[in-house]
Amino acid sequence: MIPTFIRAYPAGAAVAGYRIVMFSDAASSNTITQADSNTASSLGVSDAMGSELDGMCDVHRDGLVHVELGGTVAAGDPLTSDGEGKAIAAIAATATTIRIVGFADEPGVTGDVIDAFLSPALLHEA
Numbered sequence: 001m002i003p004t005f006i007r008a009y010p011a012g013a014a015v016a017g018y019r020i021v022m023f024s025d026a027a028s029s030n031t032i033t034q035a036d037s038n039t040a041s042s043l044g045v046s047d048a049m050g051s052e053l054d055g056m057c058d059v060h061r062d063g064l065v066h067v068e069l070g071g072t073v074a075a076g077d078p079l080t081s082d083g084e085g086k087a088i089a090a091i092a093a094t095a096t097t098i099r100i101v102g103f104a105d106e107p108g109v110t111g112d113v114i115d116a117f118l119s120p121a122l123l124h125e126a
Contacts, residue, residue, distance in 0.1 A: 004063030004118075007044075011051035018068040018113050019046050019085030020101050021059055032057060034085030035101075042081055042101045044118060060118060064105060067116045073104045078123055079116055087116060092125035099123075 012024040012031040022040040024033040035042045044059040045067050051057035070086030073079065078100040080090035090100045100123050105115040 004065055005061045006047070006058050007061055008056045008058050011053060011055050011057045014053050015046050015050040015057050016068075016085070017046055017048040017050040018066050019050065020044075020067065020079075020081040020087060021046055021057070021085065022081075032059065035081035036083050036085070038080040038082075038088070038090060038098045040081055040099060042099050042120065044120075045101065045116070046085075062118050064115055064117050066113050067101075069108045069110055069112045069114060072107075072109045073114070074107050075104055077104045078102075078121075079104055080123075086110075087114075090123050092123045094125050097122050097124045 009032040013033045020035040022035040044061040047058040067087045070082035071088040078090040079087040102118040108114040
């Protein structure tokens with residue numbers, strides 16, 4: 001077992017397992033929901049169980065974790081969120097900033113659950 005930092009957060013909506021999550025209203029609470037874009041303030045990945053609306057969701061904030069893919073990735077690709085909190089390869093366009101949650105530790109295609117190393121960062125293209 002590879003240890004990770006896990007914290008429970010209240011879920012403001014149903015959260016599926018192995019999804020990238022974000023704060024739903026960072027100015028007012030620490031409630032989370034699935035990330036909805038590559039610019040969302042992603043903070044980690046939900047555990048296998050996810051959560052129901054108003055439940056508590058365990059979120060991996062650091063370490064090697066499982067994440068569900070929403071597209072094809074290669075090992076080492078930086079990962080960001082699609083519109084459903086699934087991980088996709090982060091590719092910055094000119095004059096954009098993308099939030100990444102970490103890096104793929106293995107290749108995969110849509111629907112696969114792969115290992116990813118969590119390392120939140122920004123990807124900027126001038």
